[in-house]
Amino acid sequence: MDADVEAAEDRKRRAGVAAAEEVRSGTTLGLGTGSTVRHFLEALAGKLSSGELEGIRGVPTSLATEARSNELGIPMVGLAEAGRLDLAIDGADEVDPQLDAVKGMGGALLREKMIAQAARRFVLIVDEGKRSQRLGTISPLPVEVVPFEWEAHLPFFEALGAEPVARTDVAGGLVYTDNGNPIMDLHFRAGITDTRKLERELRARAGVVATGLFLDRVDRVIIGSDEGVETLDRAPGSTSG
Ligand code: 5RP
Numbered sequence: 001m002d003a004d005v006e007a008a009e010d011r012k013r014r015a016g017v018a019a020a021e022e023v024r025s026g027t028t029l030g031l032g033t034g035s036t037v038r039h040f041l042e043a044l045a046g047k048l049s050s051g052e053l054e055g056i057r058g059v060p061t062s063l064a065t066e067a068r069s070n071e072l073g074i075p076m077v078g079l080a081e082a083g084r085l086d087l088a089i090d091g092a093d094e095v096d097p098q099l100d101a102v103k104g105m106g107g108a109l110l111r112e113k114m115i116a117q118a119a120r121r122f123v124l125i126v127d128e129g130k131r132s133q134r135l136g137t138i139s140p141l142p143v144e145v146v147p148f149e150w151e152a153h154l155p156f157f158e159a160l161g162a163e164p165v166a167r168t169d170v171a172g173g174l175v176y177t178d179n180g181n182p183i184m185d186l187h188f189r190a191g192i193t194d195t196r197k198l199e200r201e202l203r204a205r206a207g208v209v210a211t212g213l214f215l216d217r218v219d220r221v222i223i224g225s226d227e228g229v230e231t232l233d234r235a236p237g238s239t240s241g
Helices: 003-020 035-050 063-072 109-117 150-159 195-203
Strands: 028-031 057-060 087-090 122-127 141-145 163-166 183-187 208-211 220-224 229-233
Touching: 003 035, 003 122, 003 220, 003 229, 028 035, 035 063, 035 087, 035 122, 057 063, 087 109, 109 141, 109 208, 141 150, 150 163, 150 183, 195 208
Parallel strands: 028 057, 028 087, 087 122, 122 220
Antiparallel strands: 141 183, 141 208, 163 183, 220 229
8 A cells, every 4th residue: 555545544543443432332323434434433343342342333324334334243223213322423524623524525414414413422533634724625515416407506506606516426427325316516716604604505405405514513523643643522512413
């Protein structure tokens, strides 16, 4: 493996391994999606097989996470059956100092949001390259829309100041989420100036299913770096939903 790629994986692994320390026996927890979460799943599976943890039930945020968790022998349960979750652990594409985040470059934003809203505690794991002073400067904002006449949203997104790009695969075909919906990646040249206003405007739009903005939701961010891990906690008094 290329040295830079290996170092990047190490940063993600440090965050994933640290997140496994947050898990207690007997808890029901949301299992996020992405390459950082894969390290968390491996660390969690290690603790289950050594007997350090027991009685865990995971609620996966994507078919990919479900498949990987199955391979690793992590017991799983559906969201409706689980009800309220003790904890959810997920990756992110960008995190700001208020612990607001952009997610969804892995395409699982809707399920991730549903599982985050069911969780008493929501923890993100990222490498230090995801830290940002203004959301939208590192990552585009993924927005999941229904397939029906999806092109009709493009002028609306442009009117919001974005350059929308429909997410496609290498063959140029639209990428569909696990829910069968396409994703529009909204690029903001100077970042997102007002995340709350943007979220309101996008959510009010018929045909938009979910945005990748996770606002006032995150309790803790664990950041993996070359030196180790840093943990940022939500300021006391500002509660997550
Ligand atoms: C998937 C996500 C991922 O958590 C996000 O894209 C981060 O992924 P990675 O850890 O691979 O960088 O939101 O929808």
